[in-house]
Amino acid sequence: MTPARTGRHDREHIIGVALDLLDRYGLPDLTMRRLAAELDVQASALYWHFDSKQDLIAAVSDRIMARIPDPVDSAELIDAARAVRDALLAHRDGAEVVMSSAALRPGPSRALDVLRQAMPSHREDGELAAAAVLQFVLGHTTLMQQRMHGESYGAASTAATLDDTARDAAVFETGIALISRGAARATAGR
């Protein structure tokens, strides 16, 4: 709103424009040169704000994850898992962005926090189980979004696309249901 007095762009603004470009053109077309052009700036200018493209993508990843809503107290594991998935689905190629910078991050801690809080009452391996759920959600969503991207120039019919979407949802529910049952059983004892 209030234009910055010093310089034309700051990190936060650039991240927002990058996210917009991501949604419009996808990760393969989110290049430093295109982003610079969108900002009416030379590509080299971006390197004053970010160390590298990896650094920029990691910042975009953090922004995507930051949007995960705080869980309500009574939240089940499946609610938390859906919240993470929805944050990834909110942006084109969101899962791939998060995955590609997960190496630099100590683990996308926002997502892990939310999942941990939803684990059945403090089972001792909640940390490990939360990481496993996150890995499932990331794998699931990456595959989904990869297919969405591929469909653009495929021969897939609209009917097939609808089937795929329904199947994706079923696979997600099945996966989380299995994990939840396993977790409940382990907690209930025996």
Next chain:
Amino acid sequence: MTPARTGRHDREHIIGVALDLLDRYGLPDLTMRRLAAELDVQASALYWHFDSKQDLIAAVSDRIMARIPDPVDSAELIDAARAVRDALLAHRDGAEVVMSSAALRPGPSRALDVLRQAMPSHREDGELAAAAVLQFVLGHTTLMQQRMHGESYGAASTAATLDDTARDAAVFETGIALISRGAARATAGR
């Protein structure tokens, strides 16, 4: 062994060299130009054998998955999951290769077959559960290999690396254990 009489290279041979390059330099450095140089050929020559780089990577992906051993009859779900993971870990960036071409494949059917066979006696949603397990394994392994790659130029100590490896194994076991328990419970009836 017997050198081909016609032409210098065929698809199968090129895929092998690509896999070798993958192991030595990683996916980001597996370029058409480097692969061509390794084959003592111009980059454009590769386009007689493959439609595109995507096509080549998909073929490499198939080769990686083909190495999953046939499951023994008494195989548990965790055995099948380990077999898939090990096939991915057998090559640098293996999981990312498989993920990136999963959109073009009808689903990496070799991995799905093996997982399906290991599902508890024909539960009706075995198909969905197998897909869920595959997505977990892919997410897990991609994250692992991403971190391995990042460590090359990180400040991570060897001790930290050992800890990470142990933690990765624990997360994998926890994830599969949860899913197995959930599947067993659902099958046993309640």
Next chain:
DNA sequence: ACCTGAACACCGTTCAAGT
């Protein structure tokens, strides 16, 4: 059938220099 050579339209990144 299989490959070369040259070109096209791009990349990420660095760095001196400007304001």
Next chain:
DNA sequence: ACCTGAACACCGTTCAAGT
């Protein structure tokens, strides 16, 4: 403090032409 301009060392892909 923030950005330009030019350069470096690359990419994937196409296509006429060679053998």
